[in-house]
Amino acid sequence: MKQDQPGRDxxxxxxxxxxxxxxxxxxxxxxxxxxxxxxxxxxxxxxGRVKVVSTALNAADAVEQAKxxxxxxxxxxxxxxxxxxxxxxxxxxRLDQPPHVLVLTSLSPSQTIEKAVEAGAEGFISKTxxxxxxxxxxxGACHGEPQFNAASTRxxxxxxxxxQPMTRRDEARALLDTLSERERQAALLAARGMTNQEIAxxxxxSERTVKAHLSSAxxxxxxxxxxxxxxxxxxxxxx
Numbered sequence: 001m002k003q004d005q006p007g008r009d010x011x012x013x014x015x016x017x018x019x020x021x022x023x024x025x026x027x028x029x030x031x032x033x034x035x036x037x038x039x040x041x042x043x044x045x046x047x048g049r050v051k052v053v054s055t056a057l058n059a060a061d062a063v064e065q066a067k068x069x070x071x072x073x074x075x076x077x078x079x080x081x082x083x084x085x086x087x088x089x090x091x092x093x094r095l096d097q098p099p100h101v102l103v104l105t106s107l108s109p110s111q112t113i114e115k116a117v118e119a120g121a122e123g124f125i126s127k128t129x130x131x132x133x134x135x136x137x138x139x140g141a142c143h144g145e146p147q148f149n150a151a152s153t154r155x156x157x158x159x160x161x162x163x164q165p166m167t168r169r170d171e172a173r174a175l176l177d178t179l180s181e182r183e184r185q186a187a188l189l190a191a192r193g194m195t196n197q198e199i200a201x202x203x204x205x206s207e208r209t210v211k212a213h214l215s216s217a218x219x220x221x222x223x224x225x226x227x228x229x230x231x232x233x234x235x236x237x238x239x
Contacts, residue, residue, distance in 0.1 A: 022050065022051050023050045023073060023139065023142055024051060024053045024070075024071045025053065025071055025075060026053060026062065026065060026066060026074045026099070027042075027052055027056075027074075027104070028058075028059065028074060028075065028076050028080075028104070029055075029057070029077040029104060030057050030080045030081065032055075034104075035056075037127075038052065038075060038134075039055060041134060042135065045131040045135055046138075050135055053069055054069055054071065058080055058081070058083070059080055059082065059083035059087065059091075060082065060083060062074065062088055066092055067095060070097050071099050072100065073099055073138050073142060074089075074100070074101050074102070075102050075103075075125060075138075076088060076092075076101050076104055076121070077103075077104050077105070078104075078105055085116075086119045089116060089119040089120050089121050090119040090120060092120070093120030101120055101121045102123045102124065102138065102141055102147055103116050103125070104125050105124060105126060105127065117226055120226075121226070123147025123226070124147065125137050125147070143211075144196075144211065144214060145195065145196065145225070146225060146226045169235060172231050172232075172236075175221055176231065176232065178220060179217050179220060180216075182213050183216055183220070185213075186199055186214050187213075187232055188232055188237070189203070190228065191232035196210045214228070
């Protein structure tokens with residue numbers, strides 16, 4: 001089975017001339033009103049930094065559109081008929097040029113957060129979030145930063161810190177040991193929820209170098225930054 005691809009270049013919102021490039025977004029929801037509302041919010045409040053390039057009412061169309069349009073970010077509803085949002089996320093992350101995926105939900109992610117992350121989702125956007133926060137989460141995802149609210153983060157850590165078979169813990173530790181010392185240090189700090197700038201300050205390096213370390217770690221392990229954080233939690237390095 002093909003593993004999830006690493007996230008895109010953290011400088012992806014910069015064009016070849018060094019200027020800001022518009023981030024292309026696809027919205028997937030079986031309610032056309034939600035698609036229309038999200039499109040209005042994103043196009044009207046992002047000041048040109050983010051643009052909805054397509055919408056889809058089902059997962060199959062979303063995957064086919066992504067193959068053709070190669071959006072930077074997909075906002076994915078979970079509860080859809082047929083192929084659900086979690087399976088669609090898994091399919092999107094297996095594409096040659098996988099988009100970042102943020103789960104679009106009006107419900108608490110308590111029963112789905114772990115499955116969504118395992119499928120490759122990098123965060124959650126609530127359909128009731130303020131427009132500014134929605135835009136910030138989309139841009140943040142493009143920078144390789146997980147987009148979870150405090151409640152989701154606490155729940156994820158709690159689930160991951162529960163009883164795990166020793167073999168899974170040892171496997172996670174072995175994978176982390178394949179990283180260089182600086183890549184491993186950056187990964188451990190990122191798993192604590194630190195931003196790239198906070199990691200840079202802690203390690204006394206530039207933010208650009210932090211991004212390079214994390215990108216290299218993700219490439220080595222064939223996983224995105226959220227999956228890397230989950231690996232660190234599973235390794236349970238305090239024991």
